[in-house]
Structure formats: C-alpha cells, structure tokens
Amino acid sequence: MRLKRRNNRILSEKRVLMKDMLEGLTESQLEAVMHRDGPMLVIAGAGSGKTRVVTCRIAYLISNGVWPSQILAMTFTNKAAREMRERVEAMTGEQARQVGTFHSCCARFLRRDIELLGDGRTRDFTIYDTSEQQATLKKALEADNLKLPPGLTPRGMQALISQAKGQRRAVLDLACANNYQNPELIAKCAESYEARLRQCNAVDFDDLLLLMADVLERFPEQREIYHNRFRYVLIDEYQDTNHLQYELMRLLVGPGDNIHVTGDPDQSIYSWRGADYSNIMSFTKDYPNARVVTLERNYRSTQTILDVANELIEHNLNRYEKSLYTENIGGYPVYDVTVGTDRQEAEWICRSILSLNEEGNNLRDMAVFYRTNSQSRALEEAFVTNQIPYQLIGGLRFYDRKEVKDLLALLRILVNPSDLVSLERVAGLFGKGVGSTTLTKVMLAARANGISSVELLAHEDFASLYGRATPGLRRFAELIRNLRSIPLFPVLEAVEMVLEVSGLKDLYANEVDDEERVANIEEFVGNVNRFGAEHPDGDLAQFLEEVSLVADIDSHDEESDFVTLMTLHSSKGLEFPYVYIAGVEEGLLPHSNALGDPEAVEEERRIFYVGITRAKRGLVLLHSQTRFLWNRCDYRRPSSFLAELPEDIVTRLFYGVRGRKK
DNA sequence: AAGACGGAGGTTTTT
DNA sequence: CCTCCGTCTT
Numbered sequence: 001m002r003l004k005r006r007n008n009r010i011l012s013e014k015r016v017l018m019k020d021m022l023e024g025l026t027e028s029q030l031e032a033v034m035h036r037d038g039p040m041l042v043i044a045g046a047g048s049g050k051t052r053v054v055t056c057r058i059a060y061l062i063s064n065g066v067w068p069s070q071i072l073a074m075t076f077t078n079k080a081a082r083e084m085r086e087r088v089e090a091m092t093g094e095q096a097r098q099v100g101t102f103h104s105c106c107a108r109f110l111r112r113d114i115e116l117l118g119d120g121r122t123r124d125f126t127i128y129d130t131s132e133q134q135a136t137l138k139k140a141l142e143a144d145n146l147k148l149p150p151g152l153t154p155r156g157m158q159a160l161i162s163q164a165k166g167q168r169r170a171v172l173d174l175a176c177a178n179n180y181q182n183p184e185l186i187a188k189c190a191e192s193y194e195a196r197l198r199q200c201n202a203v204d205f206d207d208l209l210l211l212m213a214d215v216l217e218r219f220p221e222q223r224e225i226y227h228n229r230f231r232y233v234l235i236d237e238y239q240d241t242n243h244l245q246y247e248l249m250r251l252l253v254g255p256g257d258n259i260h261v262t263g264d265p266d267q268s269i270y271s272w273r274g275a276d277y278s279n280i281m282s283f284t285k286d287y288p289n290a291r292v293v294t295l296e297r298n299y300r301s302t303q304t305i306l307d308v309a310n311e312l313i314e315h316n317l318n319r320y321e322k323s324l325y326t327e328n329i330g331g332y333p334v335y336d337v338t339v340g341t342d343r344q345e346a347e348w349i350c351r352s353i354l355s356l357n358e359e360g361n362n363l364r365d366m367a368v369f370y371r372t373n374s375q376s377r378a379l380e381e382a383f384v385t386n387q388i389p390y391q392l393i394g395g396l397r398f399y400d401r402k403e404v405k406d407l408l409a410l411l412r413i414l415v416n417p418s419d420l421v422s423l424e425r426v427a428g429l430f431g432k433g434v435g436s437t438t439l440t441k442v443m444l445a446a447r448a449n450g451i452s453s454v455e456l457l458a459h460e461d462f463a464s465l466y467g468r469a470t471p472g473l474r475r476f477a478e479l480i481r482n483l484r485s486i487p488l489f490p491v492l493e494a495v496e497m498v499l500e501v502s503g504l505k506d507l508y509a510n511e512v513d514d515e516e517r518v519a520n521i522e523e524f525v526g527n528v529n530r531f532g533a534e535h536p537d538g539d540l541a542q543f544l545e546e547v548s549l550v551a552d553i554d555s556h557d558e559e560s561d562f563v564t565l566m567t568l569h570s571s572k573g574l575e576f577p578y579v580y581i582a583g584v585e586e587g588l589l590p591h592s593n594a595l596g597d598p599e600a601v602e603e604e605r606r607i608f609y610v611g612i613t614r615a616k617r618g619l620v621l622l623h624s625q626t627r628f629l630w631n632r633c634d635y636r637r638p639s640s641f642l643a644e645l646p647e648d649i650v651t652r653l654f655y656g657v658r659g660r661k662k
Numbered sequence: 663a664a665g666a667c668g669g670a671g672g673t674t675t676t677t
Numbered sequence: 678c679c680t681c682c683g684t685c686t687t
C-alpha cells in the first residue's frame with residue numbers, strides 16, 4: 001500500500017518531466033517522438049535534435065506503459081548508448097538496459113544462445129580483434145599446410161573475410177565476384193580460419209552479428225522469444241548499417257513491425273566497412289506503410305556554417321534532397337586559412353585556441369579534426385609546446401597497448417582455456433624456451449586427451465599426460481596451473497592475483513624507461529575497479545567482453561577542460577562551439593585513394609560535411625602548401641572541395657605563405 | 663628449437 | 678617511423 005503510493009508519486013513526477021520535455025519540440029519532432037506502433041523512418045539532418053527525439057521517444061513509450069526492458073535500441077558507439085541511457089533515466093527514472101551497440105547487444109545475446117548453434121563454442125567465448133584475427137589466420141594456415149595465393153596478405157584476407165560476413169555472403173562467392181585468382185584456395189583458407197576460431201572458442205567482430213542472425217534464423221522458437229521480449233526496436237545511424245545488420249534487424253523485429261530508425265544519408269561515411277546507405281534509402285520499400293519524418297531545422301550551428309555545409313553537400317549528385325535551416329542568423333565568418341607548412345598549421349591553430357581561451361572560452365569547447373590519424377603528430381607537438389591541455393581520440397587504443405594486451409591475454413586464458421592466441425602471447429612473455437613448435441606439440445597432446453592446451457598445461461598429471469617436457473615447459477605449465485587456480489570473481493581480486501602470480505608488473509618495472517607501461521597497468525586496474533563498482537555481480541568474462549568492444553571515442557571526456565583532437569570519422573554525432581579542420585588538401589580530403597572514383601569522392605565530401613556540421617559558432621578550415629608525409633616533404637594543393645564553398649561567406653587568411661600571388 | 667638482429671615494406675577512416 | 682619477416686647464431 002505504502003509502496004503503491006510512492007510509485008504513484010514517482011509516476012506523477014515523471015509526467016511533469018515528460019510534459020516539460022515535450023514542450024520545446026517542433027511539430028515534426030513531436031510526430032517522431034509520439035509515434036507509437038508500426039514502422040517509422042526519421043531522416044534527421046545534422047544538428048536537428050535527433051538524439052533528443054530518440055531519447056524522448058523511449059521515454060514516451062515508457063511513460064505510456066511499455067516496460068523499459070521491452071525496448072531494444074541499437075546505436076553506433078557505446079558512448080551514444082550511454083548518453084541515451086542516462087537521458088532516459090533522467091526523464092523517466094527507469095533504466096533502459098537494452099540500449100547498446102549492435103556488437104555489444106549481440107555479444108550479450110550470444111552469451112545465452114551461442115551453444116544452440118552446436119559448433120563447439122561455449123558461453124565463455126573470446127572476441128578477437130583484427131590483429132588477433134590475423135594471428136589466428138596465420139596459425140590456421142600453418143597448421144593446415146595452406147598458403148594464401150600470391151598478392152593476398154593476411155591483412156587483405158582478414159578484410160575479405162570481414163567483407164563477406166558483412167554482406168552475409170560466402171567467401172568463395174565474393175572472391176569470384178572480385179576477380180581474385182584462385183578463389184577456391186581463398187575459400188579453403190577462410191574455412192581453415194573458421195575452424196581455428198571454433199577450436200579457440202573465439203569469434204571475430206562480424207561473427208557477433210552473424211552468429212546471432214544464424215541463431216534467429218535457425219531457431220524460430222528462439223526468434224519468438226526475442227519478438228516477445230522486444231516489442232519495440234530502434235536503430236540509430238541507420239545510414240551506416242551494412243547488409244548483415246539489416247538482416248539482423250529484419251530478424252529481430254516482431255510481427256508488429258515496431259521498428260523506428262533514424263539516420264542521415266548525407267552522413268554515411270562508413271562504406272569501406274560495408275555500410276550500405278541504400279538500406280536507409282529503401283526503408284520505405286521494405287515497409288511500405290512506414291511513416292517518414294524529415295527533420296531539417298538545425299539547432300546547432302549558425303546560418304553561416306549551415307550555408308557552407310549546404311552548398312558543399314549540394315555537389316553530391318546521388319542524395320536524398322533536403323536542406324538545413326536555422327533561426328540562429330548570422331554568425332562569425334568561416335575561415336579558410338592557407339599556411340606554409342604543417343607545423344605552421346598546428347601553430348596557427350594553437351594561437352587561435354589560446355586567444356579564444358583568453359576571451360573566456362573553455363578549451364573543452366574546441367576541437368581539431370583531421371582525415372588521417374597520422375596528422376595528429378604535428379598537432380600534438382604544437383599543443384605540448386604551447387602547453388595546451390588536449391585529449392587525443394583514436395590512434396593506438398588503450399586496450400591495444402602491448403602491456404595491456406599482455407594482461408588481457410593472461411585474463412583470457414582464465415576464462416577461456418581454448419584461447420590459443422592468448423596462450424601463444426603468454427608463452428612469448430613468460431615461457432622461456434617455449435616457442436611455437438612446443439606449443440603445437442602441447443596442442444596435439446591436449447587434443448589426444450580431449451582437453452584444451454591450457455587445461456593440459458594446468459593438469460595435475462601434466463607430466464604423465466604430456467611425456468618428457470623440457471624444464472622451460474615444466475615451469476611454464478606450473479605458471480598456467482597457478483593462474484588457473486585463481487577464482488574469477490570478484491573481478492578486481494582476480495586481476496590483482498593474476499598480476500601477482502604472473503609477475504607481469506615486475507617484468508615492466510625492471511625494464512628501463514617503461515614507467516608508462518607500469519602506469520598503464522595501473523590504469524587498467526583502475527578500470528577494473530570501476531567496472532566492479534558499476535557491475536557488482538559482473539564476472540571476468542563480462543569485463544573482457546566490455547573491453548573488447550570499446551572504441552576510443554567511448555572515452556571522450558566532455559567535462560574536463562581539454563581541446564579534443566580526433567579524426568573526422570570519430571567526430572560524427574558530436575558538436576563543439578569551435579571547430580578546426582586541418583589538412584583540407586587534395587589527396588588528404590578527398591583522400592588520394594578516393595580520387596578517380598566518383599562514388600568514393602562523394603563519400604569524402606560527406607566526411608567533410610560531417611566535420612563542418614559539428615561546429616556551433618566558429619569554423620576554421622586549414623590547408624598547407626607543404627606537408628611532411630611518410631617522412632618526406634611534399635608540395636600540396638588545396639582541396640577541390642574548397643572551391644565548392646560559397647565565396648562570399650568564406651574569409652581567406654594566409655600565414656607563413658611565401659611567394660603569394662594577389 | 664629459440665631468440666636476436668637487420669632489412670624491407672607499408673600507413674584512411676573502425677565496431 | 679614502426680612493424681613484420683627472414684636469417685643467423687646460440
């Protein structure tokens with residue numbers, strides 16, 4: 001009784017918030033928010049309040065009696081998912097747990113369902129990243145006595161496999177279609193890789209989606225469970241879904257067709273990853289009764305910035321026609337700065353940032369974007385020299401650092417004893433005298449006994465099961481046995497025990513000049529601690545899964561007062577009052593690999609468009625006459641895109657330019 | 663059979 | 678500039 005009264009009070013507070021929330025929305029936004037059943041497509045221009053619409057719709061559904069657990073929302077990054085969850089919780093007081101990336105949602109589903117497939121994988125599977133995929137491929141080919149056809153590198157093969165999975169197509173089929181020589185051999189190599197993955201109880205990124213689609217397709221009763229569980233499905237950034245994600249969506253959406261997708265064809269920038277924006281273009285063909293809402297009013301940028309963006313994107317021939325407008329009239333001019341060298345480019349940006357900072361702007365309000373990660377170097381140097389605090393997004397991820405990967409490998413063999421890639425890594429670190437030949441022997445002996453390599457090494461009868469082992473191998477087996485005796489819960493204790501038993505920290509502490517490594521290990525432990533606090537009953541497997549699926553952008557910190565440095569790709573979905581785009585040069589933006597291919601150039605234009613539309617108040621485009629690329633100084637030409645911008649709005653500036661005409 | 667050393671080659675964007 | 682591969686030595 002008392003409880004009920006309390007609930008009523010909470011409910012009425014919710015309604016008040018809900019009313020406030022709906023108040024500022026435009027008519028078309030309201031239409032998107034208050035849509036209840038059936039398919040809906042929201043074409044949301046940059047800065048049109050898309051995130052707000054999606055979160056409001058979730059909150060609206062919840063306040064109309066839909067349980068939060070019945071709403072499945074899939075986003076592009078973990079950061080976007082986190083924001084969405086936080087906003088929904090702030091509005092409704094309810095936790096929207098089923099909000100995540102495609103990959104993290106599928107990983108979670110597969111923890112329950114992967115064993116249905118009966119391919120030998122268990123719920124303790126490991127997720128391999130691209131470099132681990134390549135390692136798996138190399139080992140698989142070696143073990144099966146196969147060689148890739150000449151001209152195809154492991155890296156290229158991994159990309160081909162990924163592409164095939166993303167299109168849900170056989171590798172043989174794709175290799176034939178792409179005119180590879182010897183497609184049969186390629187298919188054989190791919191099968192060898194798949195078998196090895198299964199043997200390792202591992203999946204690659206694409207498998208998370210692919211295997212989940214298999215589960216839903218092969219087990220109709222399972223599909224029904226999901227349909228009953230998820231009454232409403234929402235997908236964000238729909239323009240960046242690939243065919244596999246599309247099929248997964250079709251399988252997940254139940255008979256009520258309660259599918260709500262949002263996206264912007266002009267911001268489709270991941271075609272190289274298999275994204276197919278015909279998915280968004282043909283949504284109304286898939287669902288002829290779909291309601292379509294287009295959001296064209298921009299709440300983010302000044303008219304000046306929008307004029308530049310609109311005029312640029314008009315040059316794309318193949319596009320869904322729409323035009324952004326705003327009521328934020330005027331604004332600062334957009335600058336097009338010519339500099340002499342890439343160092344001057346960085347210097348100009350730093351000076352500009354410092355003067356904005358002196359005028360009272362926060363550093364967190366400024367961001368520098370570039371096309372390629374390698375451009376960050378010159379910028380970073382200038383930021384260090386000028387003592388401007390910055391945060392770099394991208395490049396080498398935290399979890400990709402050597403020492404962090406070493407620790408991860410140790411943790412992974414605790415959870416998944418079949419993980420040969422991690423075992424190999426651990427052997428390379430600690431197994432003095434244990435090389436790949438020995439490990440192969442161990443693997444064969446393990447197979448003969450019907451257990452995994454790690455289980456054999458950790459076995460109390462290792463000596464009798466394996467036969468004569470070298471002292472080095474015996475010591476290594478003992479280390480594995482000690483590691484395997486560590487309890488997996490709580491996670492923090494497990495990690496600290498692993499550090500102690502393995503002596504990993506000492507290993508780096510003894511190497512000179514490696515304070516950073518030790519610091520990274522400490523940061524890792526800090527992350528584990530935070531995970532433990534956020535997920536009190538989370539186990540090591542869950543922690544490892546989370547770590548495998550984080551992107552660098554997920555760590556973007558908007559609170560601290562840092563300037564943000566990142567690629568144009570990473571900038572999608574964000575906004576900053578002041579934006580600098582560096583290296584607006586032919587060959588860089590558009591990138592040289594795209595030149596000559598009209599479709600690729602259109603995608604480059606969209607990449608530029610995404611960068612421009614991040615800016616709220618100030619926008620500066622820079623290009624240099626010379627640039628150090630691959631350790632060589634090259635003469636550069638301004639991007640052809642600059643000529644497409646409205647001349648009367650863009651103000652040209654020069655810095656450090658020699659022999660300037662006019 | 664492992665490990666160290668030297669040379670060559672390759673760098674768009676990332677869940 | 679940094680990683681991967683192959684060869685040579687122990």
